[in-house]
Structure formats: C-alpha cells, structure tokens
Amino acid sequence: MEKTRLGGHYLEKYDEELESVRNRVLSMGGLVEEQISNAILALGSGDAKLAEEVMANDMKVNGFEVAIDEQCSQILARHQPAATDLRFLLAVIKTITDLERIGDQAERVARMAIHLAEKDRPKNQYADVVALGERVLKMVHEALDAFARMDVGAAVAVARSDAAVDNDYEAIMRQSITFMMEDPRTISRAMDVIWAIRALERIGDHSRNMCEYVVYLVKGKDVRHISIDQMEEAALGKRAE
Amino acid sequence: MEKTRLGGHYLEKYDEELESVRNRVLSMGGLVEEQISNAILALGSGDAKLAEEVMANDMKVNGFEVAIDEQCSQILARHQPAATDLRFLLAVIKTITDLERIGDQAERVARMAIHLAEKDRPKNQYADVVALGERVLKMVHEALDAFARMDVGAAVAVARSDAAVDNDYEAIMRQSITFMMEDPRTISRAMDVIWAIRALERIGDHSRNMCEYVVYLVKGKDVRHISIDQMEEAALGKRAE
Numbered sequence: 376m377e378k379t380r381l382g383g384h385y386l387e388k389y390d391e392e393l394e395s396v397r398n399r400v401l402s403m404g405g406l407v408e409e410q411i412s413n414a415i416l417a418l419g420s421g422d423a424k425l426a427e428e429v430m431a432n433d434m435k436v437n438g439f440e441v442a443i444d445e446q447c448s449q450i451l452a453r454h455q456p457a458a459t460d461l462r463f464l465l466a467v468i469k470t471i472t473d474l475e476r477i478g479d480q481a482e483r484v485a486r487m488a489i490h491l492a493e494k495d496r497p498k499n500q501y502a503d504v505v506a507l508g509e510r511v512l513k514m515v516h517e518a519l520d521a522f523a524r525m526d527v528g529a530a531v532a533v534a535r536s537d538a539a540v541d542n543d544y545e546a547i548m549r550q551s552i553t554f555m556m557e558d559p560r561t562i563s564r565a566m567d568v569i570w571a572i573r574a575l576e577r578i579g580d581h582s583r584n585m586c587e588y589v590v591y592l593v594k595g596k597d598v599r600h601i602s603i604d605q606m607e608e609a610a611l612g613k614r615a616e
Numbered sequence: 617m618e619k620t621r622l623g624g625h626y627l628e629k630y631d632e633e634l635e636s637v638r639n640r641v642l643s644m645g646g647l648v649e650e651q652i653s654n655a656i657l658a659l660g661s662g663d664a665k666l667a668e669e670v671m672a673n674d675m676k677v678n679g680f681e682v683a684i685d686e687q688c689s690q691i692l693a694r695h696q697p698a699a700t701d702l703r704f705l706l707a708v709i710k711t712i713t714d715l716e717r718i719g720d721q722a723e724r725v726a727r728m729a730i731h732l733a734e735k736d737r738p739k740n741q742y743a744d745v746v747a748l749g750e751r752v753l754k755m756v757h758e759a760l761d762a763f764a765r766m767d768v769g770a771a772v773a774v775a776r777s778d779a780a781v782d783n784d785y786e787a788i789m790r791q792s793i794t795f796m797m798e799d800p801r802t803i804s805r806a807m808d809v810i811w812a813i814r815a816l817e818r819i820g821d822h823s824r825n826m827c828e829y830v831v832y833l834v835k836g837k838d839v840r841h842i843s844i845d846q847m848e849e850a851a852l853g854k855r856a857e
Contacts, residue, residue, distance in 0.1 A: 440840070440841075451692070457696075461693055465709070468706070555800065556803050559800045562793060563793070566793065599682060
C-alpha cells in the first residue's frame with residue numbers, strides 16, 4: 376500500500392500494521408468467496424459432503440472477524456490514528472461485520488443444499504438458484520476489489536448491481552410460490568429453495584454495505600440509507616444519467 | 617454516568633461527549649423498541665395505518681445510526697481514547713449497527729402487517745406471532761438495560777433467552793408449513809406470517825449480539841461465536857449449571 380494512501384506518515388511499524396490489517400481483510404474475503412462458491416456448487420450438484428465442509432469452515436470466518444477486530448482496537452489504542460487511517464480502521468471494523476454475516480448466509484445456503492440433496496431434484500438442477508448465487512458471488516468479489524483498490528467508481532457500480540439481484544430473487548420467489556400452490560407436495564422443497572435464495576439476496580445487501588464503506592473511506596462521506604443515484608453523486612460528484 | 621465507569625479521567629468536555637453518545641444510543645434504542653411494539657400491534661390488530669407509520673419512521677432509526685457513528689469517529693479523532701473509553705466507543709459502533717438492523721426487521725414486520733391486514737384473519741388473530749414479538753421486544757429492552765447499567769449478568773441472561781425465541785419461532789414455522797400443506801389457499805397468508813416471524817427471530821439474534829458487546833465493554837473479552845455457557849464463564853467467571 377502506498378504510504379500516502381493511509382495518511383502520509385512514515386512510521387514503518389505502524390504502516391506495516393495497517394498493511395497487515397488490509398491483507399487479513401482480503402484473506403477473510405477470499406475465504407468468504409470460497410464459502411459462497413462451494414455452497415452454490417453443493418446446492419447445484421446435490422453434494423451434501425461439500426455442503427458439510429462449508430458449514431464446518433464457517434468457524435474460520437468467525438475467527439478472522441475476532442482476530443481483525445482485536446488487531447484494529449490494538450492499533451487504535453497504541454497509535455491513536457487520525458484522518459484517513461482512522462477512517463480506514465473504522466471501515467475495516469464495519470466491513471468484517473458484513474463479511475462475517477455473508478459467511479453465515481453461505482452456511483445457510485449449505486444447510487439448504489444438504490436438505491435438497493435428500494429430495495427429488497427438478498429438471499433444471501436449480502440452475503436459477505445457482506445463477507443467482509454466481510451473481511452475488513461476483514458482487515462480493517468486486518466489492519472486495521473496490522476495497523483493495525480504494526476504487527469508489529467500482530464501489531458505486533457494485534452497489535448499483537444489487538437491484539438486478541433483487542429482481543432475480545423476486546422472480547425465483549414468485550415461481551417457488553406458484554409451484555407450491557400448484558402442487559403442495561413440493562412445499563417442503565420449495566421452502567428450502569426460498570431460504571437459500573433469501574440468504575443469497577442478503578449477501579447482495581451485505582456487498583452493497585461494503586461498497587458504502589469504501590466510499591466512506593475514500594471520500595469521508597457516509598452514503599448509507601440514501602438512493603443509489605445520491606450515492607453516485609456523493610462518490611463521483613456527478614449526477615447519474 | 618460515573619466517571620470511573622468510562623476510564624477515570626476528568627476532562628469535563630470529553631466526559632460530556634461520551635455521556636452524550638451513551639444517551640443517544642439509549643434514545644435510538646427507545647425508538648427501535650417503539651418500532652417493534654407498533655409493528656406487532658399493527659400485525660395483531662390488522663392496523664395497516666399504524667404499520668405504515670412504522671415503515672415511515674425507519675428513516676429516523678437510520679438517522680440515529682449515521683449521527684452516532686459520526687460522533688464516535690469525531691471523539692476518536694479528537695481525544696484518542698484508550699482502555700475502557702475506546703472499548704465503549706467500539707461497543708457503541710457495533711451496537712448501533714445491530715439496532716439499525718433491528719429497525720429494518722421491525723419495518724419488515726410492519727410490511728407483512730400491511731399484507732395481512734388485507735387478508736382473512738385466523739381465529740387466534742395471530743396471537744402466537746404477537747407473543748413471539750413481545751418476547752423479542754423484551755430481549756431488546758433488557759439488552760439496552762444491560763448496556764445502560766453495564767450489567768454483564770443481565771447481558772448473559774438476555775443472551776440465554778434467545779434459545780426460547782428460537783424454539784417459539786420453529787414451532788410457528790412448523791405449524792405454518794402444516795397449514796400450507798393442508799390448504800394451499802392459505803399459502804400466501806402463511807408466507808407473510810413466515811416472513812414476519814423470521815424478522816422477529818432475527819431481532820432476537822441482534823439482541824444477543826448487543827449483549828456480547830456489553831461483556832466486551834465491561835470485561836474486555838470477545839464472547840462472540842462461542843456457546844452461551846462459555847459466554848457465561850467469560851463474563852461471570854463461573855461455569856453454568
């Protein structure tokens with residue numbers, strides 16, 4: 376990381392500590408991506424064993440959250456950072472909360488994959504659910520990239536893509552309810568699908584949160600609870616088309 | 617707040633700022649409690665107008681989150697607190713994230729109350745959902761009390777009560793699915809109930825999170841991601857029966 380990026384000071388040890396935090400957040404992010412990827416693979420292929428691995432690995436995600444939180448509070452106590460460094464640490468503290476909750480959602484998808492592996496499979500092998508999963512996985516990946524590169528333009532683009540995720544989610548939801556009404560014997564399976572897509576939709580929301588912290592970190596502006604157009608204006612200083 | 621409680625320093629202005637943060641968190645908590653209370657009242661009585669008020673008021677909850685976050689980062693930047701004061705601010709930053717998400721869940725319950733107000737009502741007037749709502753409202757209230765009094769014993773007791781909420785939630789869930797299977801015409805109504813109880817169950821989880829921050833604040837121990845018995849031991853230094 377360039378020194379100017381985190382405040383322009385030259386205390387080598389301190390820089391190293393901030394760099395270490397940043398690397399750990401990205402490692403945690405990589406693990407969370409792997410968890411989502413395996414959960415949707417397990418669901419799509421009916422692989423209960425892989426799903427069980429995802430569930431077991433969630434404690435590693437939790438471990439990252441605890442360790443990074445501890446590291447951030449130690450840096451705050453020892454070095455009393457200000458300006459960009461302070462914003463960086465506060466953004467990290469929030470980012471890892473969302474990453475941990477994304478991990479919980481991946482675990483939920485894995486649990487549903489185990490339920491579904493025991494049931495008759497539809498002809499499409501849950502292709503629509505897998506497609507939604509891939510979409511949110513891409514959001515998480517790009518949100519982490521925006522964080523790593525402190526790229527507010529990318530952050531706004533990822534946040535904007537959450538609307539498409541919500542649309543896909545609504546479409547699968549409506550279809551699942553239609554199936555349940557047409558054939559009540561499919562209710563149990565449809566409910567498992569509904570919980571899985573709900574978890575995936577929440578991952579999209581958490582990715583958007585992470586993008587908001589990137590804007591806060593780089594621009595010092597809190598862009599939560601505003602529309603995507605307002606977020607773009609605050610982040611990039613231009614009105615959306 | 618006693619000065620010793622927040623670090624034993626005597627900088628009057630600084631103390632006032634910390635006290636102001638604490639009061640705002642409790643005001644935010646009071647508003648969130650009111651939101652939950654009105655959402656379950658609206659659901660139980662079929663009062664769509666009250667539910668709409670809850671939905672409109674969620675922006676006030678969001679406003680508290682943004683304002684308190686800003687206040688905390690200003691105090692961190694200006695006063696560079698250490699030890700208990702630093703832990704207090706970090707606990708606040710996490711607490712308000714959970715409070716804001718509890719507000720979102722209350723909004724979801726209100727949205728379902730609006731849907732349900734348009735439909736035939738069951739004989740019991742959703743008494744089981746309302747009872748679950750009252751249980752989680754009590755959890756939120758007691759978690760905020762534990763925070764206000766920095767009472768780790770109370771925090772552990774609230775966290776422990778989350779298991780009963782989960783049991784109630786599972787019971788209503790199973791019953792809703794049974795109703796759907798018996799009479800597919802009730803699917804739409806049952807799904808609204810399921811989303812409402814899901815939101816209430818999540819409020820229980822967020823209340824437990826807030827209790828974990830109370831233990832962190834008072835004891836300096838991170839008790840997330842461990843069992844309730846381990847939490848009790850860390851907080852109170854005794855093994856549970």
